[in-house]
Amino acid sequence: GAAAKVEAALTRAGVPHDVKEYPGAGHSFLNDAPNGPRVLRPLLRVANIGPHPDAAADAWRRIEAFFAAHLR
Numbered sequence: 611g612a613a614a615k616v617e618a619a620l621t622r623a624g625v626p627h628d629v630k631e632y633p634g635a636g637h638s639f640l641n642d643a644p645n646g647p648r649v650l651r652p653l654l655r656v657a658n659i660g661p662h663p664d665a666a667a668d669a670w671r672r673i674e675a676f677f678a679a680h681l682r
Contacts, residue, residue, distance in 0.1 A: 628676045632669070635662035640669060 613631035620627040632639065636658030643661075646654055654660055 626676075626680055628672050630669070630672065632662065632665035635665035636660065640666045642666065 611631055613629050617627065617629040620629065638659055639662035641661055642663070
């Protein structure tokens with residue numbers, strides 16, 4: 611998938627990175643806010659748009675660890 615292509619490109623370029631694809635987590639999976647206007651929520655669910663708490667918890671942990679290691 612796209613994550614593998616991004617990871618390969620970053621590795622070839624020698625760029626520090628931490629890439630992970632979360633199966634089942636769609637667009638805006640880090641967002642824990644309600645999913646848009648009530649009338650659109652069925653469409654958003656079908657399009658797999660919205661929070662994914664397990665993926666978000668792991669992603670935030672990884673983001674914070676990456677920033678701690680690479681930003682000063």
